[in-house]
Amino acid sequence: MQTSRARPYVLLSCAMSLDGYLDDATDERLVLSNSEDLDRVDAMRAGCDAILVGANTIRRDNPRLLVRAAERRERRAGDGLPPPAKVAILGHGDVDPGSRFFTEGDTEKIVYCATTTARHNRARLGGRAEVVDGGEPVDAAFVLEDLAARGVGRLLVEGGSTINTMFLTAGLVDELQLVIAPFFVGDGRAPRFVGDGRFPWHPGHRATVVDVRQMDDVVLLRYALSDRFEA
Template sequence: MPFPYVLLSAAVSLDGCLDDTGPSRLLLSGRADFDRVDAVRASADAILVGAKTVRADNPRLLVNSPERRAARLAAGRPEHPLKVAVSASGELDPRARFFRTGGEKTVYTTDEGAERLRRAGLPGTGTSVGADTGSGTGTGTVSVVPLGGELDWRRLLAHLHDVRGVRRLMVEGGGTVHTQLLQQRLADELQLVLAPLLVGDPRAPRLFGPGAYQRGRLRLVETRALGDVVLMRYEPTEPGAGGDAAPADRHWLRIACELAGECPPSRTAFSVGAVVVAADGTELARGHSREAGDPVVHAEEAALAKIDPGDPRLPGATVYSSLEPCARRASRPRPCARLILDAGVRRVVTAWREPDTFVESADGTGVLAREGADVVVLPEFESRAKAPNRHLL
């Protein structure tokens, strides 16, 4: 089930608070970071907030820069990203700036919440994800999407991806929304701004609530000073359980697809990228087809050759490959599926099943599965994996 890329964005005090308990909003960030957030908004297809944020902050969720709005329009995109609110109860004020300022808006709620919103003067009378309706309210349209008896984040994200065409989702809060997305392993990135002040009030709202989070450490991918605040960007690292597509799976498969684009072009072989990642999220090696001048080396083969065969992390590792590992090949005695099994790896994530272009009845997945390996196919990455191979298809 394909989902958008989910980016969580928040600013907190040194003691982890989103706000204080005073009557006005605590200003945590500064001008430089506000401009950065505006740029992130402009890059997104949608911006999502929870009901508490709509009620407490009354945000507009618009792109402020005229230049960025013009660039979106020039690229054939709406002037502002889709604005998304999530409310199980449907207790939202139709007079809120979320509804009364520009851009299209969507509210995800329960069946009960949809009825409450209808009575409050907002549209939305359906009883399923496919039954949302829209009408004019202020500037832009409002759609109400009921998700049944309770909120289901996976159905919500799938609807955003499949129905609304959202590929990049920016989540601006609040703490409950961020907590749920991280605990359900649905976040791909966390952009956290740390402000140099202390709130010190135990009643103040905090960014994350209690519960079960990923076991491993998040990966720090960037730090940047913006005036007197610091931006820290993190990515989750823990693979999902039971073959589910965790954020880490999407992250590493995205890299494998990018590596495929680095392959020297060929009319007799596919361009493939591969990454081998330990269970704790440590990258062990990467490779791509025809690497280092070898005209017949395959991506998985190139990556595994860089790892000590005795490395104790291999049995718990995952091989991410843009194309299903080969089950047969003429250029070398052992196909990549066999190389993976012989290395002790028992989990493979791929974007694309191998077509019969060069080998009839290719079935690397079958070879791996018959020996107990778990193979996960993420079809939302198929187009990326095919891109450097279009001349062969």
């Protein structure tokens, strides 16, 4: 695992069905979590310097990526902290500049895209976000190093399958918080938690479970994935 280079503490948060799906194959968003867990995620957002998603998440979910609870926003402001920055990895993809990622929230917005699409995305996104050439293809380690240089010490990754696979296969996640919903999706067309890849954790190198918690009808599994894990 890559634990020595300067980078933010990376916490990957995800909810999935019992059979490992992040969504179903319909156009309507599948609700996997519950109110208690959503409040927990909001608290995690409030404790991070930036929140990262991928292009597919912006397209499918149109997320705001903002801290919802007023008291948490006020606490950050009272501590002299800005709202968590919004970060997106587009790769070779494209997103609607009218998405809520860009239009909602008075916070810094940073987009990493592939070298061949950087000029296009700068023109398309205009002044709505800073567009950064992330390499060809986008290099997750470069993204983290660049965010660290911007003062991001703690990063929350709320990606879909592509982003999850990118960061996990690279060994760049320090902590995984995985919520399991009590039902099956059973549709191979739907997106899964991760795609194919070579992961640092396998039968010969098991991930370390540090917490198991029931929240009404969902279960939170917390794993330490690096020696930088914060208990």
